[in-house]
Amino acid sequence: MKRRQRPGAQAVAERGWLSAHKWLLARRFSQLAILALFLAGPWFGIWIVKGNLVSSVTLDVLPLTDPYVLLQSLLARHAPEAAAVTGALIVLAFYLLVSGRTYCAWVCPVNIVTDSAHWLRERLNITGASRLSRNTRYWLLGATLLLALITGTLAWELVNPVTMLQRGLIFGMGLGWTLVLAVFLLDLLVARRAWCGHLCPVGAFYSLLGTHGLVRVRADNRRQCDDCMDCFMVCPEQQVIRPALKGADKGIGPVITSPNCTNCGRCIDVCAKQVFTFGGRFNNRCTDSTQPGAPADARAPANHSPGMEVLR
Amino acid sequence: MSDTTTNPARRRFLVDAARTASGVALLGLGVGLYSRQAASLPSQAIRPPGALAEDSFTGACIRCGLCVRDCPYDTLSLATLGDGVATGTPYFVARDVPCEMCEDIPCVKACPTGALDPALTDIDDARMGLAVLIDEENCLNFQGLRCDVCYRICPSINKAITLERQHNERSGKHAVFIPTVHSSDCTGCGKCEKACVLEEAAIKVLPMHLAKGELGGHYRWGWKEKQKAGGSLVAPDQQHQYNLPQGQRYDYEGDGLIFEQDGGAVPFDEDPLSTLNKGLEAQP
Ligand code: SF4
Ligand code: SF4
Ligand code: SF4
Ligand code: SF4
Numbered sequence A: 001m002k003r004r005q006r007p008g009a010q011a012v013a014e015r016g017w018l019s020a021h022k023w024l025l026a027r028r029f030s031q032l033a034i035l036a037l038f039l040a041g042p043w044f045g046i047w048i049v050k051g052n053l054v055s056s057v058t059l060d061v062l063p064l065t066d067p068y069v070l071l072q073s074l075l076a077r078h079a080p081e082a083a084a085v086t087g088a089l090i091v092l093a094f095y096l097l098v099s100g101r102t103y104c105a106w107v108c109p110v111n112i113v114t115d116s117a118h119w120l121r122e123r124l125n126i127t128g129a130s131r132l133s134r135n136t137r138y139w140l141l142g143a144t145l146l147l148a149l150i151t152g153t154l155a156w157e158l159v160n161p162v163t164m165l166q167r168g169l170i171f172g173m174g175l176g177w178t179l180v181l182a183v184f185l186l187d188l189l190v191a192r193r194a195w196c197g198h199l200c201p202v203g204a205f206y207s208l209l210g211t212h213g214l215v216r217v218r219a220d221n222r223r224q225c226d227d228c229m230d231c232f233m234v235c236p237e238q239q240v241i242r243p244a245l246k247g248a249d250k251g252i253g254p255v256i257t258s259p260n261c262t263n264c265g266r267c268i269d270v271c272a273k274q275v276f277t278f279g280g281r282f283n284n285r286c287t288d289s290t291q292p293g294a295p296a297d298a299r300a301p302a303n304h305s306p307g308m309e310v311l312r
Numbered sequence B: 001m002s003d004t005t006t007n008p009a010r011r012r013f014l015v016d017a018a019r020t021a022s023g024v025a026l027l028g029l030g031v032g033l034y035s036r037q038a039a040s041l042p043s044q045a046i047r048p049p050g051a052l053a054e055d056s057f058t059g060a061c062i063r064c065g066l067c068v069r070d071c072p073y074d075t076l077s078l079a080t081l082g083d084g085v086a087t088g089t090p091y092f093v094a095r096d097v098p099c100e101m102c103e104d105i106p107c108v109k110a111c112p113t114g115a116l117d118p119a120l121t122d123i124d125d126a127r128m129g130l131a132v133l134i135d136e137e138n139c140l141n142f143q144g145l146r147c148d149v150c151y152r153i154c155p156s157i158n159k160a161i162t163l164e165r166q167h168n169e170r171s172g173k174h175a176v177f178i179p180t181v182h183s184s185d186c187t188g189c190g191k192c193e194k195a196c197v198l199e200e201a202a203i204k205v206l207p208m209h210l211a212k213g214e215l216g217g218h219y220r221w222g223w224k225e226k227q228k229a230g231g232s233l234v235a236p237d238q239q240h241q242y243n244l245p246q247g248q249r250y251d252y253e254g255d256g257l258i259f260e261q262d263g264g265a266v267p268f269d270e271d272p273l274s275t276l277n278k279g280l281e282a283q284p
Helices: A009-015 A019-044 A067-075 A082-098 A102-106 A110-123 A136-151 A161-171 A176-190 A194-199 A201-209 A230-234 A238-246 A266-270 B002-006 B008-038 B054-060 B066-070 B106-110 B149-153 B191-195 B222-229 B272-276
Strands: A049-052 A055-058 A062-065 A216-218 A277-279 B090-093 B130-133 B161-167 B175-181 B203-206 B248-251 B256-259
Touching (some): A019 A110, A049 A161, A049 B066, A055 A082, A062 A067, A082 A201, A102 A201, A110 A161, A110 A176, A110 A194, A136 A194, A136 A201, B066 B106, B130 B175, B149 B161
Antiparallel strands (some): A055 A062, B130 B203
16 A cells, blocks of 8 residues: 555645644644743743642732642542632633633643654554543543542542643652653554543543533535545544534534544644634534535435544 | 343443443552552651641642742752652751741742641741650760750740750769750741751651650540649548647648747657647547
């Protein structure tokens, strides 16, 4: 079989490298800028933001607190002070509005680790798949909350690689790097997108906040799709694209509604046909069915493409 | 029932679900057991002022490090994996950097969760631990020297540590001044441990539960109870009677034997019998 072009090659050829990496660059900028804000204090004495992603104070006025960690603390039967509650409500409101997993793609430092692992995995052509369910993360989310309830401590936070990486970079890493390495190796060797896409309870928590988020990727231009599969190749949550991209004949609208879409925008970058854009969640009516008046129930998809079953 | 076992899709779903559930349960068990182990704080790790009791603290502290940031003396640090202290929680090691007992307690003010209790407003009320003079064999003061460094450095000088004078048995003619810690005033700041001139400090701040004994819940100090109640609680005090020579009295709960100054009265009666029977006349 002929080795496929790297995903996005067509887009690069047509629109130029910069345009075909626009959202990826914006995302890296966002991730690094947030980290830099936290590091400017301890490294250069510029105290704009204090603390870490779990709880911080910006410019001595704005409190921000991770609602997931605070929830664990609540379950461990501690009633927090107002500062933490206010901070958590602000963060909660933001991600409810924007879509929870935006956190994963634009803020979380682990994303850089897992994206690197994924990049290397593709380069080295490592394929072997393990049958890890994407729902494992919700089980894990439940388990971490249950642990807090049973042990009365933030048991999960003793080993949570997500908080550990960011805290480690700012306050000192100790042996924390071993867990980060474990996540890297997991994503490199065990399964494609193993951590962020299957296991991470932090991502699972934020995805639950995203069920009604307003900022969504839309495939309004889906009729242009030429089945090049590039978006599927780059998407960390492949299963979320299919309904919006291929659902026209089932009466499914063009908005990617799955709360597991991380709003990374990589699909927008790599699509040479400019099928995807960022947009709102509203106006999700199916207006482009190839069979006008077709009932919105299941039928064999007209433009069924063979690769898609494999890549689910 | 039969289609549950024969339908391959459903069967696979069930197997997958069971696999996931048991994997997650195993991981949860591991983390749970690790959390039990991580709950035992090493004795040299001292929590910041106002920290809740250890088992509540690890449930309340979200590991943000805001207390660390607002400590002007860089006393505190966040535990990292491998430190032996619950990952991400703040602590200090007195021998490295003690707590300077800031009057405005910025660390407590910075804490968003109340893991450092905002009810602590006077730093003298902090009880981070308790100083214990652990090594009497090497403490210079115990040898009769006047080191006194721990006594002098203590922010609660002459209250948290006092110097108790005792006879110097070694020289036979000098005094020793024993540094004595009082839990009524020691905040556990660790300045004494930091300042101790020995290679390894003879006085150390320990977590409360290691430093202090505790009476059984039912135990009462008799004399304190008696004082509180204004009299004996079990039976009326016995009226003590003493058969003493004339001019002498005995004060049972006070001065002991008292010689009355009544101008050189003859201590004994002419009649020896009446001397022996003195004080017993009233008895039947
Ligand atoms: S659908 Fe697009 S934006 Fe969403 S996760 Fe996949 S690649 Fe990223
Ligand atoms: S009281 Fe002052 S010196 Fe002590 S830990 Fe708090 S901020 Fe630091
Ligand atoms: S400020 Fe409070 S919640 Fe944050 S690390 Fe310190 S004790 Fe924990
Ligand atoms: S720890 Fe030492 S210096 Fe601090 S209050 Fe107690 S006795 Fe004084």
